[in-house]
Amino acid sequence: MMAKSISCQCICFFLSVVFIFVNLISCHNNKIELHHENHVALFIFGDSLLDNGNNNYISTILDFRANFWPYGETFFNYPTGRFSDGRLIPDFIAQFAGLPLIPPYLKPGNPEFRNGVNFASAGAGALLETHQGLVVDLGTQIKYFKKVETSLRHELGVAKAKNLLSKAVYLIGIGGNDYLTKNSTVVSNEEFVSMVIGNLTLAVKEIYKKGGRKFGFMEMMPLGCLPYIKAQNGGCCINGITQLAELHNSGFPKALNELKEKLNGFKYAHYNFFESVSERLNNPSKYGFKDATACCGYGEGRGVYSCGGKRGVTEFILCENPDDYLFFDAYHFSEKAYQQFAKLMWSGTIDIVWPYNFKTLFQANDQMF
Numbered sequence: 001m002m003a004k005s006i007s008c009q010c011i012c013f014f015l016s017v018v019f020i021f022v023n024l025i026s027c028h029n030n031k032i033e034l035h036h037e038n039h040v041a042l043f044i045f046g047d048s049l050l051d052n053g054n055n056n057y058i059s060t061i062l063d064f065r066a067n068f069w070p071y072g073e074t075f076f077n078y079p080t081g082r083f084s085d086g087r088l089i090p091d092f093i094a095q096f097a098g099l100p101l102i103p104p105y106l107k108p109g110n111p112e113f114r115n116g117v118n119f120a121s122a123g124a125g126a127l128l129e130t131h132q133g134l135v136v137d138l139g140t141q142i143k144y145f146k147k148v149e150t151s152l153r154h155e156l157g158v159a160k161a162k163n164l165l166s167k168a169v170y171l172i173g174i175g176g177n178d179y180l181t182k183n184s185t186v187v188s189n190e191e192f193v194s195m196v197i198g199n200l201t202l203a204v205k206e207i208y209k210k211g212g213r214k215f216g217f218m219e220m221m222p223l224g225c226l227p228y229i230k231a232q233n234g235g236c237c238i239n240g241i242t243q244l245a246e247l248h249n250s251g252f253p254k255a256l257n258e259l260k261e262k263l264n265g266f267k268y269a270h271y272n273f274f275e276s277v278s279e280r281l282n283n284p285s286k287y288g289f290k291d292a293t294a295c296c297g298y299g300e301g302r303g304v305y306s307c308g309g310k311r312g313v314t315e316f317i318l319c320e321n322p323d324d325y326l327f328f329d330a331y332h333f334s335e336k337a338y339q340q341f342a343k344l345m346w347s348g349t350i351d352i353v354w355p356y357n358f359k360t361l362f363q364a365n366d367q368m369f
Contacts, residue, residue, distance in 0.1 A: 040362045041116035041164055042102055043148075044090045045141045045203065046173040048122030048332060049218075052088060053081030055122045057106035060134045064123035068308045070296060070318050071328075074335060083122060085295065085322040086335030089218075090118060090171060092342030097169075097362045105144050106136075113148050113155075116168060125178035126199040138174055138199060142206050149210045165211030166265075169361050173218035173273075175200065179244040180223060193247045201255050208263050214361045215268040216345065217256070220245035221277040227294045228330035231303025249274055269361055271345045271353045280326050280337065287326075287340060294327040295319035295334060305330040 044050050048064070056067045065081070066072075072079040075086030081104070082088050094102050094115075105117045121136035128137050136144075152161040178196050187195075204215060223229070224242035232238075253270060260266050284292040296307035298315045306313035307329040322328055323336040333341075346358045356364075 039114065039164065039167070040097060040099075041114060041168040042090065042094055042097065042099055042171065043116045043145065043168055043207075043212075044102060044118040044120050044171045045138060045145075046120035046171070046218075047124045047177055048083045048120075049176070050088060050090055050118065050120035050171070050173050051081065051083065051104070051122045051124075052090065052102070052118050052120070053104040054106045054118065054120060054136060056081040056104070057108070058121070058134075058136065060123070062310050063305070064121075064131070064134055066122070066308075068310055070308060074322060083332040084328045084335050084338060087338060088335075089173075089338050089342045089345065090120075092339055093171065093346060093358060096342070096346045096359070105148070113152055114164065117148055119144050120173075123177055124174060125181070126175050126196045126203075127178050130178050130181055135177075138203055142203050145207065146210060162211050166213050168212065169214045169216055169358065170207055170212050171216045171218075172200070172203070175220055175248060176223055176245075179220065179241065179248070182244065189244055189247055193244065193251055196248065197251050197255050200252070201259060204259060205263070208266065213265045213267060215266070216271070216358055216361065217252070217268060218271050218345075219252070219273040220248045221273050222281065225277075225281055226331055227297065227301045227303035227327050228305050229303075231300050231330065235300050245274065267356060267361065269345065269353050269356045269358050271341075271348075272351075273341070275352065276341055276344055280340075284326055288323075288336070289326050290324040292326045294330050295322045295325040296328055297330045303330050 055065050066083040067079045067081045069079055071084065072082060073085050091101055094100065099115050102116050102118045103111065105119045111117065119136065119141035121141065123131040123135040124137050125131065126138045128139060130137065149161070149165065152164060156164065175196050182192055222237070222242045223245045224238040224240065229238050229241060230236060256268060256270060280287050280289065281292045284290070293301035294303060296302060296316060296318045298304035298306045298313060298317060302317060304313055305311060306316040309316050319325060322334045325334050326337050328334045344352050348357050
């Protein structure tokens with residue numbers, strides 16, 4: 001009788017353990033499900049300021065690649081394809097939002113799109129003609145996004161995919177390459193800017209059709225004051241190029257207001273990138289930089305685009321500490337600068353990012369807008 005009693009007690013104990021274990025798994029799965037219900041993904045469209053490695057996987061020239069030393073030398077300790085010594089704006093935005101590093105769309109393997117994906121391509125423009133055949137232009141980036149939307153619908157089902165896409169944030173930063181390569185004899189500056197803004201708004205509408213509602217935009221920076229441009233002009237900015245950026249920055253908010261009126265639920269953050277860069281160009285020490293020139297390159301202000309020695313000019317000088325410089329190479333910023341920009345985008349006040357900042361876009365639900 002005692003043996004049977006012990007046996008029964010053992011069976012009851014075993015069943016209790018199994019019951020508790022099953023409940024723990026159930027609770028864990030419920031937490032995962034809740035996590036996905038409140039999940040906010042990040043999708044990125046743009047050029048080399050945002051490209052985290054897509055151009056590693058296309059046939060292009062080395063001007064539009066950064067998969068060699070010394071790119072990536074600080075944070076990653078190896079070249080990832082990012083045009084900097086370390087991380088870029090999307091990497092920091094993802095960190096602030098509690099997301100992992102967002103992968104480049106073209107990276108081979110089994111992609112996980114639930115956290116978002118990066119479509120940006122160095123050298124790309126809003127116009128198809130900008131570096132055509134060497135980059136992934138904005139229109140093609142949108143086509144890739146549509147493929148991701150289809151994949152998410154198949155993986156999650158229509159309702160969950162729609163929910164993910166409507167809560168996601170879409171970061172768009174493109175247009176600089178269009179203005180830097182503009183042929184002044186073709187159309188007027190005003191007509192050209194209108195073409196670029198027209199393609200940007202078309203892209204927004206296409207994302208909106210697939211469920212996107214929350215967008216983040218970067219203004220043009222003072223393009224005529226890039227180290228590369230200044231090196232061509234005796235160390236001085238070229239105002240004509242910067243005027244194109246200013247025309248864009250004047251016209252784009254009007255386009256955003258029109259989109260807001262036409263697209264129900266359309267919300268956005270508009271970052272004053274021009275002011276942020278200008279402040280650091282004019283007063284680098286205020287923001288912790290010893291110099292507003294480049295860390296890596298050659299010639300005056302290291303404005304020759306030769307960082308790494310693989311772009312035709314083999315000579316280059318690499319600074320000891322990239323954090324001392326606003327720019328890493330002749331076109332692109334240091335990780336320290338990108339981090340400062342990302343912080344302003346994330347939690348900046350209305351004088352620098354408006355009508356919402358990125359933190360609000362990520363954390364607010366529909367009822368809070």
